[in-house]
């Protein structure tokens with residue numbers, strides 16, 4: 017029978033060390049536990065498989081003892097890592113028009129975050145109105161600039177922008193730790209770059225002056241994956257770096273990742 021479609025067989029071996037790689041169906045981000053290589057399978061790039069640094073973040077927060085009990089022997093086994101793209105982000109804000117005047121002390125919504133990306137610069141009230149740039153005038157001048165590390169989920173979640181914004185605002189100090197398993201990375205670097213724009217708009221739109229128009233550009237450099245530890249408690253999942261709780265629905269493939277990791281672990285032992 018003639019084969020009309022050309023099937024492309026992707027060898028599931030680490031291009032660095034030759035060990036077989038384990039991955040879930042949709043994964044495009046791989047971690048090789050043998051040589052610790054991070055790999056990004058990308059369809060747009062000629063190289064197909066590109067190297068990407070992967071860092072596992074050390075646990076530095078716990079769910080409240082009232083929720084997990086003081087002793088839980090399964091604590092470590094129940095913890096799984098989820099990948100986030102991170103970029104060193106240099107932003108330029110050219111124009112920001114709003115319906116209301118800026119109110120001092122304005123932070124973005126979800127309570128714990130602090131998103132003063134423009135620390136030490138002009139007061140926010142100075143930038144809420146800018147005359148529109150003259151037509152044909154290309155050399156736009158930034159009225160504010162910032163440099164910050166942006167986090168974008170690399171796994172399936174219906175709330176990608178908010179989750180990215182909360183972790184970015186929390187800006188946790190990351191200490192690297194050695195781990196073995198990372199699954200569920202399905203968002204490409206290109207997609208993550210687009211979400212970064214929305215994360216920035218989320219910050220600006222969450223201020224209480226009612227954003228009307230915004231003109232900005234982001235320069236995203238040094239892409240890498242930070243794998244963050246998450247731990248389920250009842251109907252919630254806690255991240256073990258910022259110590260925040262998330263509703264389970266926000267992790268679409270959590271169950272699959274847990275089952276997959278457990279199968280791999282038991283077949284390896």
Ligand SMILES: [Zn+2]
Pocket residue numbers: 030031032033034035048049050051052053
């Ligand atoms: Zn390898």
